[in-house]
Amino acid sequence: MSRRVVVAMSGGVDSSVAAALLHTQGNEVIGVGLRFPDAAKTEGQVACCGIAGMEDARQVSAQLGIPFYVLDYREVFEREVIEPFCRAYARGETPNPCILCNKRLKFGRLLGAALALGAEFVATGHYARLGADSDTDHPWLLKGSDREHDQSYFLYALTPYQRAHALFPVGDLTKSQVRATAARLGLPVADKPGSQDICFVGPGGYRSLVAAREPAAWRTGPIIDSAGRVLGQHRGIAGFTPGQRKGLGVTAREPLYVIALDPSHNAIIAGPEEETLTQTLLLQDVQWLDGVLPSRPVCLTVKARYRGPEVLAEVHSQGTYARVYYATPQPRVAPGQAVVFYQADRVLGGGTVQTPTQVLS
Amino acid sequence: MRRVYLDHSATTPVRAEVLSAMLPYFADHAGNASSLHMAGQRAKKALEEARNAVARALGADPKEIYFTSGGTESDNQAVIGVARAQSLRGRHLITSTIEHHAVLNTCRWLESQGFQVSYVPVDQHGLLDLDALKDNIRGDTVLISCMLANNEVGTIEPLAEIARLAHARGLLVHTDAVQAVGKMPVRVDDLGVDLLSLAAHKFCGPKGIGALYVRRGTPIEPLLYGGHQEWALRPGTQNIPGIVGMATALRLATDELSIEPPRLGALRDQLQQGILSRIPDVQVNGHSTSRLPSILNVSFGGVEGESLLMALDIKGIAVSTGSACTAGATDPSHVLRAMGLERARADGSLRFSLGHTTTEEDMDYTLQTLVEVVGRLRSMSPVPAACFEESTKR
Numbered sequence: 001m002s003r004r005v006v007v008a009m010s011g012g013v014d015s016s017v018a019a020a021l022l023h024t025q026g027n028e029v030i031g032v033g034l035r036f037p038d039a040a041k042t043e044g045q046v047a048c049c050g051i052a053g054m055e056d057a058r059q060v061s062a063q064l065g066i067p068f069y070v071l072d073y074r075e076v077f078e079r080e081v082i083e084p085f086c087r088a089y090a091r092g093e094t095p096n097p098c099i100l101c102n103k104r105l106k107f108g109r110l111l112g113a114a115l116a117l118g119a120e121f122v123a124t125g126h127y128a129r130l131g132a133d134s135d136t137d138h139p140w141l142l143k144g145s146d147r148e149h150d151q152s153y154f155l156y157a158l159t160p161y162q163r164a165h166a167l168f169p170v171g172d173l174t175k176s177q178v179r180a181t182a183a184r185l186g187l188p189v190a191d192k193p194g195s196q197d198i199c200f201v202g203p204g205g206y207r208s209l210v211a212a213r214e215p216a217a218w219r220t221g222p223i224i225d226s227a228g229r230v231l232g233q234h235r236g237i238a239g240f241t242p243g244q245r246k247g248l249g250v251t252a253r254e255p256l257y258v259i260a261l262d263p264s265h266n267a268i269i270a271g272p273e274e275e276t277l278t279q280t281l282l283l284q285d286v287q288w289l290d291g292v293l294p295s296r297p298v299c300l301t302v303k304a305r306y307r308g309p310e311v312l313a314e315v316h317s318q319g320t321y322a323r324v325y326y327a328t329p330q331p332r333v334a335p336g337q338a339v340v341f342y343q344a345d346r347v348l349g350g351g352t353v354q355t356p357t358q359v360l361s
Numbered sequence: 362m363r364r365v366y367l368d369h370s371a372t373t374p375v376r377a378e379v380l381s382a383m384l385p386y387f388a389d390h391a392g393n394a395s396s397l398h399m400a401g402q403r404a405k406k407a408l409e410e411a412r413n414a415v416a417r418a419l420g421a422d423p424k425e426i427y428f429t430s431g432g433t434e435s436d437n438q439a440v441i442g443v444a445r446a447q448s449l450r451g452r453h454l455i456t457s458t459i460e461h462h463a464v465l466n467t468c469r470w471l472e473s474q475g476f477q478v479s480y481v482p483v484d485q486h487g488l489l490d491l492d493a494l495k496d497n498i499r500g501d502t503v504l505i506s507c508m509l510a511n512n513e514v515g516t517i518e519p520l521a522e523i524a525r526l527a528h529a530r531g532l533l534v535h536t537d538a539v540q541a542v543g544k545m546p547v548r549v550d551d552l553g554v555d556l557l558s559l560a561a562h563k564f565c566g567p568k569g570i571g572a573l574y575v576r577r578g579t580p581i582e583p584l585l586y587g588g589h590q591e592w593a594l595r596p597g598t599q600n601i602p603g604i605v606g607m608a609t610a611l612r613l614a615t616d617e618l619s620i621e622p623p624r625l626g627a628l629r630d631q632l633q634q635g636i637l638s639r640i641p642d643v644q645v646n647g648h649s650t651s652r653l654p655s656i657l658n659v660s661f662g663g664v665e666g667e668s669l670l671m672a673l674d675i676k677g678i679a680v681s682t683g684s685a686c687t688a689g690a691t692d693p694s695h696v697l698r699a700m701g702l703e704r705a706r707a708d709g710s711l712r713f714s715l716g717h718t719t720t721e722e723d724m725d726y727t728l729q730t731l732v733e734v735v736g737r738l739r740s741m742s743p744v745p746a747a748c749f750e751e752s753t754k755r
Binding site for chain 1: 667668670671672674675737738741742743744745747748749750
């Protein structure tokens with residue numbers, strides 16, 4: 001069955017193989033590179049999606065014999081991803097820009113462009129799968145077959161419409177199978193190292209980016225303990241996240257950890273290791289992928305960071321909010337972090353950890 | 362699928378006559394024009410015949426024609442070569458804000474080397490502001506470089522006036538005529554220029570070959586050092602097949618000057634009229650009369666040029682937005698911005714450039730496709746609203 005598919009190509013091995021697979025399956029494939037701001041402009045080098053990545057994607061497309069275009073998303077990426085990212089840090093949150101980029105750009109603006117071209121789908125090189133569901137029109141989101149590289153965490157926020165127009169051709173493969181496929185097809189990117197970290201952050205790390213954009217997040221402030229006693233001074237809350245031990249610069253009898261950030265007082269709350277653990281989390285903007293709010297507490301597993309462990313929890317749905325009760329205490333999670341719900345391979349939903357200012361009850 | 366190539370300002374296909382003129386010089390007559398034997402003499406003969414042909418087409422003396430690798434090299438050679446040769450007299454140059462990057466970035470580099478450059482603005486049609494040009498001439502100005510016809514909008518600049526103005530003050534004038542040659546009469550004495558760049562691939566010649574006209578007596582230093590070829594201004598073994606191809610293509614284009622430009626102008630006007638009458642909210646960029654017959658630049662309101670380009674390409678129609686850039690990404694057109702177009706208008710612009718292969722049917726198909734594609738793109742929002750409809754029913 002020949003379908004017209006737009007593939008978001010970064011020049012990396014995953015999206016290159018995604019394009020190759022769709023092409024060999026007989027689809028009419030259109031490669032599109034999204035030009036994002038060059039981190040090089042602000043500092044240092046860019047991880048992917050830079051001009052060098054576009055050249056690789058162009059070469060792969062030429063080799064496959066598919067058309068390739070570059071869309072200039074520099075401004076929209078700045079507006080939709082980088083600015084919210086920096087503002088969130090300034091609020092004491094730890095945002096996840098990849099989730100935003102997938103929702104707003106790859107399966108938002110690019111999907112719009114694909115539909116305008118008469119294509120039905122946007123495909124990416126994500127390690128995730130879509131499962132058919134006879135009950136609804138919209139496919140389920142499932143983990144990628146390669147557990148180690150599963151990227152369903154970054155995709156939980158896609159709406160049913162977005163999932164229905166998404167394809168993840170490498171989701172059934174392991175990373176090594178993807179590399180082997182690239183090598184078998186002679187793609188020049190077969191051995192290209194994977195991209196690390198956040199694509200728009202240079203070697204100075206997110207700290208220098210946020211420092212440049214949100215100087216207010218870099219004001220000196222107090223480090224206090226949970227009883228309110230001042231233990232020392234910090235050089236800006238944007239440099240800290242709960243659970244962090246390094247960089248506090250406070251000497252105490254036992255090692256001190258960041259427990260929480262209090263942006264309204266520009267304060268860091270620090271304490272001993274046992275205080276870094278929590279039994280519960282309050283989430284906002286919660287989505288349930290089957291479209292139905294659970295009326296009873298649901299027993300499932302949650303993942304609070306992309307590389308974090310999947311742990312057992314009970315989730316109590318409260319409208320657009322949800323409370324997570326861990327089976328065993330877990331490290332605290334920064335506000336703004338995405339928490340994704342799983343049942344085995346299936347993504348059930350997710351939300352973001354509530355910002356402290358909104359904790360009223 | 363029907364294929365319509367409307368990007369002749371980017372490059373042109375080599376004409377069959379040109380290709381057959383070139384072919385013997387790849388293998389059968391592969392001599393080096395600097396060699397003393399008969400094979401070398403044969404190459405030398407072809408070289409000088411080609412030089413004569415190029416000179417004749419431009420109304421120049423053969424000794425004033427230097428073969429280069431193309432437009433970019435010719436522009437670099439002219440601007441840097443004259444700036445260096447005159448640096449004791451003065452270190453100030455004048456150019457326009459709408460030059461090709463081959464001139465603009467060369468000027469920027471000269472600025473980093475201690476030269477000063479003034480960038481003269483253009484009006485909303487892309488015509489150089491002659492008063493601003495006069496105001497920018499200083500005691501230490503040595504060169505004015507202004508393109509003959511703009512590559513994005515086709516506006517033809519008043520080179521003869523610029524040259525008169527410059528020569529009255531003892532300044533040299535270079536023109537980048539890369540887009541103009543073959544589309545309009547280009548005679549160095551009518552223009553009054555001292556240096557002129559041209560590139561073969563813009564008029565159905567091969568890529569990788571160009572020429573620089575340097576009026577006799579013009580002070581100029583080479584960019585490259587080596588042998589004595591091209592009077593040591595451009596050392597290196599001459600590209601005889603390319604040079605023969607360029608001369609053949611230029612001869613054909615010059616012979617057809619009374620037929621081909623008017624034919625292209627009529628086709629271009631047909632497309633322009635069709636767009637203006639059938640697609641609302643469009644704007645033609647460039648001068649209405651002082652414009653190359655082969656170029657049509659149009660801004661489509663409410664549409665992004667990139668999306669339009671992709672949609673047309675999928676229908677087999679090749680056009681361009683802004684200036685082409687390495688990875689296929691385009692920066693907002695500096696030309697349209699210099700002409701005062703707001704960002705959205707500039708981003709929604711397309712350049713259609715016609716050439717030897719363009720037919721009336723091409724224009725019909727392009728117009729019909731444009732009407733359909735622009736209508737579809739305008740009816741769709743950039744992000745489908747359904748992307749924000751959440752799954753959970755509350």
